[in-house]
Amino acid sequence: MKSQPSGPGPESVSRDPVAAGAGTEPPPRPLRALTAPVRGRLTVAVGLQAVAALAGVVPFIAVSEIADRLTATAPADGDDLWPPVVLACAAGLVALVCGTAAGALAHVADNDLQLALRRRLARHIGRLPLGRLTERGTGEVKQAVQDDVSALHTLFAHTLLDVVAVLTAPALALAYLFTVDWRLALVGVVPLALGVFLFGRAMAGAATQMAEFGAALGRISAAAVEFATGIAVFKSFGRGRKAHERFVAATEGFADFFSRWVRTTLVSSTAAVLVVAPAVVLLLLSVAGAVFVTQGWTTGAALVPFLLLGPAVAAPMGVVGPRIQQIRAGQAAAVRVTELLHAPTLPEPAHPAVPDGHHVRLRGVSFSYDGRTDVLSDVDLDLAPGTVTALVGPSGSGKSTLASLLPRFHDVTAGTVALGGVDLRDIPATELYRRVGFVLQDVRLLRASVADNIRLGRPEATDEEVERCARAARIHDRVMALPEGYATELGTAVTLSGGEAQRLSIARALLADAPVLVLDEATAYADPHSEALIQDALSALAAGRTLLVVAHRLSTVRSADRIVVLEDGRVTEQGRHDELIAARGRYATLWDAQSSADDVREGSAR
Structure with a gap:
């Protein structure tokens, strides 16, 4: 047997590469940590959106006041009608300006956040051990850099402001309706309460399902990358069919999972949407209002604000499902991005040395x-x-x-x-x-x-x-x-x-x-x-x-x-x-x- 040159080498040592490159543990609240650079601007955008939502309710209140004054015992003159008209116009202008400013500010902040995150990810991925990338494939990187950052865009540039709007406006509307007639206001709350109950049943176990949802999308992403990069190799061997089998299996697995999830929540979620539908709420308030008016418990003018604002009280439940899914998707994306950013990097030497030769x-x-x-x-x-x-x-x-x-x-x-x-x-x-x-x-x-x-x-x-x-x-x-x-x-x-x-x-x-x-x-x-x-x-x-x-x-x-x-x-x-x-x-x-x-x-x- 031909011998190789030998000689005394470096002492055998044991090091922990994970501990050496792990750094700090991921923060307990990934979403909050990732948004730290733009949190101030997002907070201002939320405040502007809240003002816009509140101002958007004021014209309806003004219309109710005008109806009340027109049907009063003593007919209203122009001086009585102009104040609510001016108030409605001013509130509409405020809603337009504040809503536009909120959307623009949120998008600018989100754009800066996306750029910062992608730069951080690019720098960090460049320092990861190559073995980690070859073992897990490029699907994990693609999901973090593209899909997860896009999910955060949806959350911060759209969902956040939508949630503020659908929660703030109904709160003001309900408060005003209680000042008009607390009994009819309670009737208007019934669809909201029923919608919350039904939606709660539909969302039972949603955290686990959303985790599986994200994992299934990750498998599709990895299989898609593998399919795209490997198709030429498979075809060169006459095995083109094999090239897409893993991708098809991943998509079919996702379809099966999603179908099971939909079947278990279909009845409850559909009922939750139906009971808060504007037409259903308007019908309920119209029937209840007609009874109140015929029984002399309220006036026809007092019914107007309930017909205008009543459907808005239950409106959040009509859109809460997609918004919660977007919030959960954003939270899951933040967790994955944070985990990748805190993945152990290749430790750089504290005292660099240059090799002497190539043995x-x-x-x-x-x-x-x-x-x-x-x-x-x-x-x-x-x-x-x-x-x-x-x-x-x-x-x-x-x-x-x-x-x-x-x-x-x-x-x-x-x-x-x-x-x-x-x-x-x-x-x-x-x-x-x-x-x-x-x-x-x-x-x-x-x-x-x-x-x-x-x-x-x-x-x-x-x-x-x-x-x-x-x-x-x-x-x-x-x-x-x-x-x-x-x-x-x-x-x-x-x-x-x-x-x-x-x-x-x-x-x-x-x-x-x-x-x-x-x-x-x-x-x-x-x-x-x-x-x-x-x-x-x-x-x-x-x-x-x-x-x-x-x-x-x-x-x-x-x-x-x-x-x-x-x-x-x-x-x-x-x-x-x-x-x-x-x-x-x-x-x-x-x-x-x-x-x-x-x-x-x-x-x-x-």
């Missing part, structure tokens, strides 16, 4: 995702500069997890991963990613030109350098076949197959020129032709660099300088291909199994 050494490395079960246990490994080390093993053995530690997608639970004699946790992120690059099986391409996608690691690179790397990655000919060559924008009408995207990412890695590279199943999505091209590209990429390769097809790594076999998170064998075959251990078993499977496939093809 990679793992000592006593253990790792656990949940803090309880180790995925890797006591791994020792050396990657000498200029060599290729392949990680192989059965599915679930920890290959990708081990590879993810080198570009610091995660921090080790115990032990050290050192580059050039320096613990990765002591190397600033910008310095680390200048020295460590990676090509993953799930390639992410930006919605930008081909050249800009290749330049991602070196934005200042010239066109000649971009083309040189594309040629080395065996993707130049495919790029030149695109409508605008290197200026073609990806992600619109132009998409690349999985193998082509892999070669483009290899060109990107070549241009970045990192001396240490991690390749995780780089040929996973490639057809045989693309795989051959990718292997040629990888040969160009490996020249003069230190490579750590995660391989499923053992034939692709038989020439590696060292092959490391992982089982259950532990290194069980390591050596060159011929040495491992001769040892007749686990590697030899895997090789024989794959060789037999390849022979069967070749026979079937014939």
